[in-house]
Amino acid sequence: xxxxxxxxxxxxxxxxxxxxxxxxxxxxxxxxxxxxxxxxxxxxxxxxxxxxxxxxxxxxxxxxxxxxxxxxxxxxxxxxxxxxxxxxxxxxxxxxxxxxxxxxxxxxxxxxxxxxxxxxxxxxxxxxxxxxxxxxxxxxxxxxxxxxxxx
Amino acid sequence: xxxxxxxxxxxxxxxxxxxxxxxxxxxxxxxxxxxxxxxxxxxxxxxxxxxxxxxxxxxxxxxxxxxxxxxxxxxxxxxxxxxxxxxxxxxxxxxxxxxxxxxxxxxxxxxxxxxxxxxxxxxxxxxxxxxxxxxxxxxxxxxxxxxxxxxxxxxxxxxxxxxxxxxxxxxxxxxxxxxxxxxxxxxxxxxxxxxxxxxxxxxxxxxxxxxxxxxxxxxxxxxxxxxxxxxxxxxxxxxxxxxxxxxxxxxxxxxxxxxxxxxxxxxxxxxxxxxxxxxxxxxxxxxxxxxxxxxxxxxxxxxxxxxxxxxxxxxxxxxxxxxxxxxxxxxxxxxxxxxxxxxxxxxxxxxxx
Numbered sequence: 354x355x356x357x358x359x360x361x362x363x364x365x366x367x368x369x370x371x372x373x374x375x376x377x378x379x380x381x382x383x384x385x386x387x388x389x390x391x392x393x394x395x396x397x398x399x400x401x402x403x404x405x406x407x408x409x410x411x412x413x414x415x416x417x418x419x420x421x422x423x424x425x426x427x428x429x430x431x432x433x434x435x436x437x438x439x440x441x442x443x444x445x446x447x448x449x450x451x452x453x454x455x456x457x458x459x460x461x462x463x464x465x466x467x468x469x470x471x472x473x474x475x476x477x478x479x480x481x482x483x484x485x486x487x488x489x490x491x492x493x494x495x496x497x498x499x500x501x502x503x504x
Numbered sequence: 505x506x507x508x509x510x511x512x513x514x515x516x517x518x519x520x521x522x523x524x525x526x527x528x529x530x531x532x533x534x535x536x537x538x539x540x541x542x543x544x545x546x547x548x549x550x551x552x553x554x555x556x557x558x559x560x561x562x563x564x565x566x567x568x569x570x571x572x573x574x575x576x577x578x579x580x581x582x583x584x585x586x587x588x589x590x591x592x593x594x595x596x597x598x599x600x601x602x603x604x605x606x607x608x609x610x611x612x613x614x615x616x617x618x619x620x621x622x623x624x625x626x627x628x629x630x631x632x633x634x635x636x637x638x639x640x641x642x643x644x645x646x647x648x649x650x651x652x653x654x655x656x657x658x659x660x661x662x663x664x665x666x667x668x669x670x671x672x673x674x675x676x677x678x679x680x681x682x683x684x685x686x687x688x689x690x691x692x693x694x695x696x697x698x699x700x701x702x703x704x705x706x707x708x709x710x711x712x713x714x715x716x717x718x719x720x721x722x723x724x725x726x727x728x729x730x731x732x733x734x735x736x737x738x739x740x741x742x743x744x745x746x747x748x749x750x751x752x753x754x755x756x757x758x759x760x761x762x763x764x765x766x767x768x769x770x771x772x773x774x775x776x777x778x779x780x781x782x783x784x785x786x787x788x789x790x791x792x793x794x795x796x797x798x799x800x801x802x803x804x805x806x807x808x809x810x811x812x813x814x815x816x817x818x819x820x821x822x823x824x825x826x827x828x829x830x831x832x833x834x835x836x837x838x839x840x841x842x843x844x845x846x847x848x849x850x851x852x853x854x855x856x857x
Contacts, residue, residue, distance in 0.1 A: 368818050370825040372798040377825060381816040386806070388799050477807040480816055493594020494600075494642070495622050 356407040356429070360400050360441040367440050371398070374462070378440055384480030386475060387440065393469030395460050396431060401445060406432050408484075418460050427468035434471050482489040514596050515616040519631055522638050525590050526581045529553040532589045536581075542570040542775065543660070544669050544715045546723035549576035550656075553583035560647050561655045563749065564730040566764040567771045577635060578663045580656055584641035592627075592640060603707040603763040605815055617662040624651060630659050632666065649760040652749065654713050660814050661725070669717045669725070670823045673808040675725045676709035676775070677849065681857045683709060683724050683775035684849060685716065685827075686783055686836070687805040693783035693838055696737050697845055699761075703743050704846035707772045708763065715812075718826040722777040729771050732758040740842075744761075778856040780805065780833040781849070792837045792843040793852055801833025832856070 362369060366382030374446050376394035379386040391398050399409050403406045406428055413424045530536040533554030539562065541548040549572070550565075552558060561582065585591070593683035597610035597618075608618040619628045625642030637659045641647060661671045675686040675698035686694045695711050702708040708838035709724050716724045731744075738745060738759050749760040764771060780801040781793075806824050834852065838845060 372829045
């Protein structure tokens with residue numbers, strides 16, 4: 354993944370909410386939802402606004418200069434995971450970040466950097482489950498499994 | 505799922521055919537029989553072609569009966585195969601787009617919503633633009649108690665969601681100051697908790713499903729005056745035994761209770777929502793309440809609500825998230841001294857007002 358690429362939310366099937374500093378993201382196309390810890394939530398917010406990975410890393414290094422290796426690897430891994438899960442798409446057009454580095458850093462309330470973690474929940478995955486019916490009687494309506502057609 | 509936006513004409517034609525069959529059946533059976541209700545401030549009319557389905561589809565709505573001062577905002581036309589003069593024609597859609605919720609994903613969901621429950625033989629279709637809906641029952645003898653407990657749920661959800669009202673898989677109880685929504689998977693204790701509270705004099709807005717909105721201050725609205733209890737719980741709560749629905753075979757999984765006659769003053773129509781409450785059974789004596797995160801509240805409410813009712817509806821998801829943002833979530837750790845439960849919930853309500 355190029356670190357200068359910019360991203361957008363994979364709409365319309367992916368939607369997001371920010372509640373008590375925690376990003377909660379839902380992929381209603383597949384029935385999965387996700388949550389991010391506080392730092393991850395702020396990074397997510399910057400990504401969907403159009404910040405590139407390198408810009409986010411640079412801003413975080415200003416705040417946590419001793420964490421260079423951890424920050425670079427952690428943000429790169431998060432972006433890769435968000436792309437793998439289909440939550441972000443590469444943005445075609447140039448997007449100006451809606452907040453500057455100072456605002457981004459001010460929104461991070463933790464004292465120490467911790468590698469962001471994306472938690473995935475699959476207990477809603479039946480949402481889009483297709484259950485094609487192949488056993489239809491002469492009236493055109495399906496039968497209950499185990500029923501003989503025409504009964 | 506393949507959707508055919510261009511199939512609206514096909515869906516409209518099929519809807520019209522079925523409407524004609526309903527009208528014809530109503531005339532033949534001495535109907536239509538019309539019943540009016542106020543549901544979350546919305547005017548609903550049910551029109552039956554004949555009397556055969558009344559005992560199965562009306563009891564849970566008794567508490568909402570009303571004289572409508574204006575035309576209905578949603579009308580549902582209801583008939584069954586035995587009373588139908590003309591058999592309904594084969595549907596025009598492919599069953600390849602049949603989804604696990606019984607929804608047929610063949611047409612633009614903003615115009616028509618269609619469901620067929622293969623287990624019950626119950627077919628529902630709503631024209632969202634005209635606010636007219638059809639419900640056809642293939643075999644009335646196959647209707648299970650969960651349909652009697654919560655009838656027309658999918659049609660109501662599709663219609664009411666357009667006005668910012670959503671079904672929750674939740675119970676709700678409260679008092680004059682407000683209500684809590686009890687959320688969680690089946691077996692988590694929602695029914696037992698809500699009925700204990702009802703028995704202790706609290707207001708009751710639902711056992712398994714209720715409506716909510718979050719446009720301004722979150723509110724919960726009653727939809728059904730029914731409850732389902734397994735035989736063990738019914739033994740522990742004998743006050744509810746006279747309310748078991750006639751014809752309910754107590755050998756089935758749960759008994760269906762119709763609460764209107766005995767608890768009419770406590771079956772309120774709406775209350776402000778003060779909290780999301782997630783019951784969990786413990787092996788301790790005391791019942792306690794602890795604060796949990798909004799995410800934990802969403803995790804308890806969203807999966808069953810979205811999977812059973814809303815489907816992949818972004819508005820429903822946002823409404824659930826909005827509710828969790830606006831009201832606190834708590835875990836109700838239920839102890840084996842069940843008598844403590846209503847008092848704990850009343851104390852929480854007083855704390856939150």
